[in-house]
Amino acid sequence: MSGRLPRPLVVPAVLGLVFLVLPLAGLLIRAPWSTLPARLAEPQVLQALRLSLVTATVATAICLLLGVPLAWLLARTAFPGRRLLRALVTVPLVLPPVVGGVALLLVLGRRGLVGSWLDQTFGVTLPFTTAGVVIAEAFVAMPFLVISVEGALRGADRRFEEAAATLGASRWTVFRRVTLPLITPGVLAGAVLCWARALGEFGATITFAGNFPGTTQTMPLAVYLALETEPEAAVVLSLVLLAVSVIILASLRERWVGGA
Amino acid sequence: MSRRLLRWALALPVLLALVPGCGAGEPGAASTASAPAAGGNAQKLTVFAAASLTGAFTELGKTFKDAHPGVTVEFNFGSSATLAQQIVQGAPADVFAAASPATMKTVTDAALAGAPATFARNKLQIAVPAGNPAEVGELEDLADAKVKVALCAAQVPCGAAAVKALEAAGLKVTPVTLEQDVKATLTKVELGEVDAALVYATDVIASGGKVTGIDFPEADQAINDYPIAALTGAPAGSTARQFVDLVLSARGKDVLTRAGFQVP
Numbered sequence: 001m002s003g004r005l006p007r008p009l010v011v012p013a014v015l016g017l018v019f020l021v022l023p024l025a026g027l028l029i030r031a032p033w034s035t036l037p038a039r040l041a042e043p044q045v046l047q048a049l050r051l052s053l054v055t056a057t058v059a060t061a062i063c064l065l066l067g068v069p070l071a072w073l074l075a076r077t078a079f080p081g082r083r084l085l086r087a088l089v090t091v092p093l094v095l096p097p098v099v100g101g102v103a104l105l106l107v108l109g110r111r112g113l114v115g116s117w118l119d120q121t122f123g124v125t126l127p128f129t130t131a132g133v134v135i136a137e138a139f140v141a142m143p144f145l146v147i148s149v150e151g152a153l154r155g156a157d158r159r160f161e162e163a164a165a166t167l168g169a170s171r172w173t174v175f176r177r178v179t180l181p182l183i184t185p186g187v188l189a190g191a192v193l194c195w196a197r198a199l200g201e202f203g204a205t206i207t208f209a210g211n212f213p214g215t216t217q218t219m220p221l222a223v224y225l226a227l228e229t230e231p232e233a234a235v236v237l238s239l240v241l242l243a244v245s246v247i248i249l250a251s252l253r254e255r256w257v258g259g260a
Numbered sequence: 261m262s263r264r265l266l267r268w269a270l271a272l273p274v275l276l277a278l279v280p281g282c283g284a285g286e287p288g289a290a291s292t293a294s295a296p297a298a299g300g301n302a303q304k305l306t307v308f309a310a311a312s313l314t315g316a317f318t319e320l321g322k323t324f325k326d327a328h329p330g331v332t333v334e335f336n337f338g339s340s341a342t343l344a345q346q347i348v349q350g351a352p353a354d355v356f357a358a359a360s361p362a363t364m365k366t367v368t369d370a371a372l373a374g375a376p377a378t379f380a381r382n383k384l385q386i387a388v389p390a391g392n393p394a395e396v397g398e399l400e401d402l403a404d405a406k407v408k409v410a411l412c413a414a415q416v417p418c419g420a421a422a423v424k425a426l427e428a429a430g431l432k433v434t435p436v437t438l439e440q441d442v443k444a445t446l447t448k449v450e451l452g453e454v455d456a457a458l459v460y461a462t463d464v465i466a467s468g469g470k471v472t473g474i475d476f477p478e479a480d481q482a483i484n485d486y487p488i489a490a491l492t493g494a495p496a497g498s499t500a501r502q503f504v505d506l507v508l509s510a511r512g513k514d515v516l517t518r519a520g521f522q523v524p
Contacts, residue, residue, distance in 0.1 A: 102447070102451075105451050105453060106451070109451055109452075109453050110452060110453050111451065111452040111453070127436075127453050128408075128436040128437050128453075206439075206440055206444070207444065207447075209437075210410070210436060210437025210438075210439065210448070211413065211437055211438050211439060211440065212435070212436060212437050212438055213438075216437070217438075221440075224440060225413050225415045225416075225438075225440060226415070227341075227342070227345070228339065228341040228342070228413070228415040228416055228440075229341065229415045231345060
């Protein structure tokens, strides 16, 4: 490191860090450590944790599958109304999640626009199922992925793609062999954000998928309900969720970015 | 140029803070009871009340304001358990009206309220969507596997009442969801996502005809008492007691009865 650290950057940076970390410290201080092992052993806790991890991961996979092409469309093509479309992508970010959940019910619910057709044709209803949890999480988390990937695409040097194209590669090949490797850090960052958002999702999930242990009760839902009667249990559950997500994200980051 | 702009940006919050009524929140929210306003002592009364009281208490709040000029009444409606937690954590409330004695106990155990008085009772009903597609007629129908049922989670008052009523009937019901509060449960019925739910009679009335309520005899085993108390540290002082008196008065009983409550 050369020279003195610039104060105008360091002071707000430290303040920002304290602001973000202090609430976590509050949780750690108030945590009833003595009852922690007993709480962890409760089958409902592990069930909720497993459900959270599985649904957040599946939701992230769906977001990657649909979100990366969508980001490509927004960044690499020109068509009328693209600005409006980009604004619409951020709707789930702005919408209060509970409203998002109601919106999902109105479309995919048993009496919803698409949901009633699904019910009559295939006998499939999505609310109150684990698939419903995945849908709610993907709905809320996808914008994080799309925005990250679109930013990465805009920042990527297009001359590599052009060079590949002049050498005869098709657009699909260019995307697969040149663009995707170029934007990998952006995609990974987006996937991490997306996964974290899906893991913490509460409002849309409880509204669209409901709350039932084993099928739709994820950790945030368990935390919320524990808060009603046992605030201490809620603190423990939150810490478990935090610890697991931090461990997973930290270890994955090492593997992907080589311990940056 | 940009430095001057920055200086202004930094000074702006300070300037705003100096202008009365320009702080965060609604006008008057930041000012305290000690600030004398033109035409009398401006005072604020903050009432924390269970979500199911929204309609009745909003009306009583207007009555109270008319009888006490210069007093503004602010409500914080929400889940009783959450409100109790907020009060215990130091939220500046004057009156607490809870949907269950257990949630009131959280506050009285912390010595934050005097002896509470029961001012209303709420009874469960079976709520079914318009048209009653599953043809639910009595509590037993909820045990049918083909009937999708929503209940409140056992941690919240309406869920505890539902458990009691079902136990009294000796029924085993497997719901598709255990909702976080009674309004969320009602929403599932209104949207037709479930065929039936157990909610309070007051919620059925508040839904304005979007759901139909069916009485059932076992509901008598699971009646919810609503306690109210003025808080000991009430910033509004004796005004808090006056609001409690209004709720317990004949006028209060009238408003509560119209909202579907039973009054003692």
